[in-house]
Amino acid sequence: MKKFLFVFISLLSISAFAQKATIIGTVLDKDMNNEPMAFADVTIQGTTIGSSTDIDGHYTLQVDPGTYTVVFSFMGYETIKESVSISAGETKRIDKTMASSEGITLTEIExxxxxxxxxxxxxxxxxxxxxxxxxxxxxxxxxxxxxxxxxxxxxxxxxxxxxxxxxxxxxxxxxxxxxxxxxxxxxxxxxxxxxxxxxxxxxxxxxxxxxxxxxxxxxxxxxxxxxxxxxxxxKIHSGKPSFEVGITSRANSNALSQDNFYLQDGPNYSGFYTNDYPSDPLNGYNFDTKLNRVSKGFPVGFGLALNGGRSFEVGEDGKLNLFATGSFDNGFKYREGVTRGAVTKQSVAKRDLTNESYKYTTNATLMANLEYRINNQNNIAFNTLYINSTEQKLDEYEGVINIYDNAPKGGGYISRESFERTQIFVNQLLGEHKLTDRLTVNWGGGFNNVNNTLPDRRQNMLVPIRNNDLTKLTFSDISPSDNNRFYQTLKEDEFAANISADYKFGKGEGEDEDTYRFKFSAGYSGRFKKVNFEVTQFNFKINEYLEVDKHNLDAYFTQENFDKGYFDIKTFRGGATNANALKPQTYDGDQIINAGFASLEAKLTSKLTAMVGARFEQVTQEINWNTQIQPAGGNSKFDKTEILPSLSAKYAISEKQNLKFGASKTYTLPQFKERAPFLFEEIGQSSIGNPYLYPSSNYNVDLKWEFFPASSEVLAVTAFGKLIQDPINQVTVASATNDLSYFNTGDEANVYGIELEFRKKLFKSSEDAEFNSDLTFGLNVSYLNSNQEFDKEKIQEENNNKSVNFTNNDGQLTGASDLLGNVDLSYFKEFSENKNIQLTVVGAYFSDRVYAIGTNGVGNAVDKSFVTLDFVAKSKLSEKLSIGLSVKNILNPTIERVQETQNVVLQSYKKGVNSSISLKYQF
Missing domain, CATH: 2.170.130.10 (TonB-dependent receptor, plug domain)
Incomplete structure (x- = not known):
């Protein structure tokens, strides 16, 4: 009986399959010179049958025999419908060429x-x-x-x-x-x-x-x-339903070389961890996390990703597209090297340390997009995104902390254990409405929330009890903050809204009589941001200098030793007897930007199209603070009104060549942290904000020639220039502690350069080949020259007599490399319809670039050039299963930062080789 049922069901299945019919075809894009149109939707009206065109514009639909309406659609393009009658076992071909809605040919493509x-x-x-x-x-x-x-x-x-x-x-x-x-x-x-x-x-x-x-x-x-x-x-879903599962395993060669991988006590494996200081932190040692490092086992990372989507027909013309993705991945990294700082004109590094750094990261992401195409004229989309990202670090330094007062002969030890968690929540609602043949309205609104925390960052500093015996250590007491626990929160809320309207007018003549020559656009943008920053730091004042083990600090910091008076716990405001001791350091900021804009795009001739426009922005930025630098508090506010003109033009030299030009004015705002007088203390270096900082202005010009010899190929050259008035830089202040701060360092800076972009198929299989193969080469290179003037008198006049003694009168922009390059070579081979392999080699290079501007006779701090090389292999093993392999940073170059003039290496380390293997399965 079972065999009979099996045979009967099998015959029914074969019979049903044999009765199917097939609709195939190719969709081309008229607005792109009849190039294949990828990801156009091809559906059977009134059913759930549908597909999306592939990269070559091909599609295939399996249907029962009958009469149907096939619908071809793509956002912003005219929807095409065609009736077809098809018999059992028959294959019919329907090819279509799609064009923009209402034949609009204005060439600005947002x-x-x-x-x-x-x-x-x-x-x-x-x-x-x-x-x-x-x-x-x-x-x-x-x-x-x-x-x-x-x-x-x-x-x-x-x-x-x-x-x-x-x-x-x-x-x-x-x-x-x-x-x-x-x-x-x-x-x-x-x-x-x-x-x-x-x-x-x-x-x-x-x-x-x-x-x-x-x-x-x-x-x-x-x-x-x-x-x-x-x-x-x-991402937004289109086409047939999909669901994909991906898993990844990754490792860092440096991390794998360690017998033990150490991190701090407390944070968990998932990254969903938070912690706050105890309820009574000043009257006893009540912290529930330990200072001793802990081993985290085998340092191999793991990733899991799920994503899928589906489309639903809504009424006769409507469609609902749903896409959702969720992923979690983590990774381990380790590096060791040297860290030096506070270099003198005589080439002496006051701080000279070796260091080891252990890092564990996680990233959990959830996103959902819902797009409702009401009809060909109206579209609404909702996007929501949540990210939980963490970085857990253990940094250990050993050597000379300061040649004058702290472990001058070596033997010093610093540990910093930190856990940083960032939660981001983004919600957006977007709409597009074609009200008439000429008038289109686009709008969008979004609310963002960020919560960034550093809960319980721990720092301890040890020095030799006697400088002639570097083996016996005790706690440093040069500064109350040498040994501390640090709690920081940053909360940011922002609402943004955009609305714009595009109106087309001016009918063409002759062959262009159904098109419009002009488009006028106008709209409004608004941004409303609120920032709240809080820090509480507990400093451990050492009263009893016992010998301690650097890897067993918990033996010293106990309730028993606190009761004995071996150490006190205080904030910058004082100890337990101060009623305001737990009042945090804060700054709060509000930024409001209201903007209106308008532009006119015109097709002046058959070859020349231009767009001229302007943007009006009114900016208010206000900040209030209460910090260790100014415990009584303070505030600063500026209002700025900007009129920002722009001009863009495109001249079509031929069907395959363009010449483009752009010129504009923009501006640059200082950030809240840069204006708040809060002391950010890092190992060996501190920075402080400057409330006298103000915006700078930018003037920009670009000229680009581009040539498209064939599909997927380009050769482009761009020349550009920028003039920046009142540029903002981070520099060292002439003070006892040599803190970093922020200033408008001169009247102007200028940048000019040239960029080259090249992409070419070196080999491609013939059109009559059964399966495809190709070899693709890509290259982009940019040369940059930058220069800015430094004016210490300007700084003194504008910043309440603060002094900055620049080593040079001018110099490069920080972060600017003279030469940048990326190159890739990719080979693709298809073995069958569902089996292929792709091999890619990717290389990158940047030349030396300035990290920090030199002051007080000391040269610039410069990041030295290096080359990276990556290898990537991906293979589709079947219709549903694919595998990937990547090996990154193959050359494993030394990453180095040097102090120019003095020729002192400030930082040196190797990142290690990163390898990963991944599997994806599509259901």
């Missing part, structure tokens, strides 16, 4: 408006058609180069580099303060009081459709940038 064109070919086409100068890197290229986060992604773009050991991005030599980061066109908050922008390391490529980089100003952009507007476009 990167934000092409969300689903994330392939290299599609993004290159968007770059070609845009009036403004834009670049983008999409999820296809990110996968090919095994880029894991947004920070690594933008560093692959021409003229952009990443500061080693941080998420700080430099665009044409301009660092964090000159850039702006957005998600779907709406601003993102900062997760760090020292930074204007969010750390791009936090954004895994699981949530990224593509990243658009605008290096020139458009009136729709925010005016507070001089380097680039970096816009992350979040």
């Amino acid at each position: 990167i934000q408006g092409t969300r689903k064109k994330e392939t290299e070919q599609a993004l290159l086409n968007a770059q070609k058609e845009s009036v403004t100068i834009v670049q983008a890197i999409g999820s296809q290229e990110l996968s090919r180069k095994a880029v894991s986060d947004a920070s690594g992604a933008v560093a692959k773009v021409t003229g952009i580099s990443k500061q080693e050991g941080s998420g700080n991005i430099f665009v044409r030599g301009l660092g964090d303060r000159y850039n702006v980061t957005t998600l779907n066109g709406l601003p993102l908050p900062s997760n760090n009081p020292s930074r204007k922008n969010i750390d791009l390391n936090l954004f895994s490529t699981d949530v990224i459709q593509y990243i658009g980089i605008s290096k020139i100003f458009n009136p729709k952009n925010y005016g507070d940038f001089g380097g680039a507007d970096i816009n992350i476009q979040s």
Whole structure:
């Protein structure tokens, strides 16, 4: 009976399969010179049957015999419907060429408006058609180069580099303060009081459709940038239902070489950890975490990612697209090297230490996107994103802490144990409405929340009891903060709103009689930010100098020893007898930006299109503080009104060549941390804000020639220049402690350079080949020259007689490399419809760049050049299963920072080789 049922069911299945019919075809993009159109939706009206076109514009639908309406759609394009009757076992071909809605041919293509064109070919086409100068890197290229986060992604773009050991991005030599980061066109908050922008390391490529980089100003952009507007476009689902599971294992060669991997006590494996100081921290030793380091076992990282999406038909014309992703990954890193500082003119490093650094990181991400296409004229989308990111570090230093007073002959020991957690919550609602053939309205609103905490950072400093015996150690007492526990919170809330309208007018003539020659755009942008920063630090005043073991500090810090009076616990305001002792150091900031903008885009001739516009911004920034520097408190406020003109033009030399020009004015705001007189203490170096700091102005010009010889190929050269008035820099103040602070250091700085972008298919299989193979080469190079003047008299006049003694009268911009380069070579081979392999080698180089400006006769601190080399292999093993392997930093170069003139190595270490293997399964 069972065999009979099995045979019967099998026959039914075979019969059902045999009765199926097939619809196939290719979709082309008329606006992109009939290039294949990737990710267009092809659906059967009134059913759940549907698909998306692949990179070559192909699609396949399996249907039952019958009569259907096939619907071809893509956001911003005319929807096409075609009836078809098909018989059992029949295959019918329907090819379509799609064009923009209502035949509009104005050539400005906003990167934000092409969300689903994330392939290299599609993004290159968007770059070609845009009036403004834009670049983008999409999820296809990110996968090919095994880029894991947004920070690594933008560093692959021409003229952009990443500061080693941080998420700080430099665009044409301009660092964090000159850039702006957005998600779907709406601003993102900062997760760090020292930074204007969010750390791009936090954004895994699981949530990224593509990243658009605008290096020139458009009136729709925010005016507070001089380097680039970096816009992350979040993934949105299209096509057939999907669900994917991915697992990854990763390791660092340095970490694997350690017999034990050490971290601090307290934080858990997941990163969802928080801690606060005890309820009565001054009258007893009540801290519940230990100071002794603990072993964390085998240092191999793990990652898990789930993502999926589905589309639902709503009514006759509506569609609901849902995409969701969740991921968790962690990683271990270790490095050892030297750390030196406080170098004198005589080339003596007052601080001379060796160091070991253990680091464990986690990143948990949840994102959901809901897009409702009401019809071809109306679209609404809701995006929500949550990120929980942590960094757990144990840093140990040994040697000379200070040649004059602290372990002058060596033997000193410093440990700093820190756990930093960042929680980001982003919510956005976006809409696009085509009210008439001529009038389109776009709007968006977003609310962001950031909670960044450093709960219970611990620092201890030991020195030899006697300088002639470096083996016996006790606690240092040079400063009350030598031994401390530190609790910090940064909370930032921001609401942002954009609304704009585009109106087309001026009918063409002859062949262009159905198109419009002009587009007028106008709109409003608003940003309303509130920042709250709090710090409480408990300093341990040592009264009894016992010999201590550097790896058993818990033997000294006990309730029993506290009762004996061996140490006291105080804040900067005092001990338990001070009623305000637990009142934290704070600064609170409010920033309000209201902006209006307008632009006119005109097709002046068949080859020349221009856009002229202006943005009006009114900025208010106010900060209030109560800190150790000014315990009585204080405040500072400025109001600024800016009118920011811009001009963009594109001349189509031929069908494959463009000449583009851009000129604009922008500005740069100081950050709250830079204006608050709060003392940020790091190992051997402190920084303090300056309330006299004020915005700078930027004047920008670009000229670009681009040539597109074939699909997915480009050769482009860009010349650019910038003039920055009243540039802001971090420099050393002439004081007893040589603190760093922030100043408008001179009247102007200038930057000019040239960029080269080249992408070429060196080999491609013939059109009649059964399976594809190709070899692709990519190169981008930028040369940069920067110079800024230093004016110590200006600083004294504008900053209440504070003194900065620059070593030189002028110099390069900090973070600016003369030469940057990225190169990649990628080979793709297809063995069957569901089996292929892709091998990619990626290299990068940056030349020497200034880290800090030299003062008091000491040369600049300079990060030395190095080369990185990565290898990536990806293979599709079947229709559903794929595997990936990456080996990064293969050359493992020495990372080095030197003090010029004195020729002293300030920092030196190797990062180790990072390897990972991943599996993905699609259901």
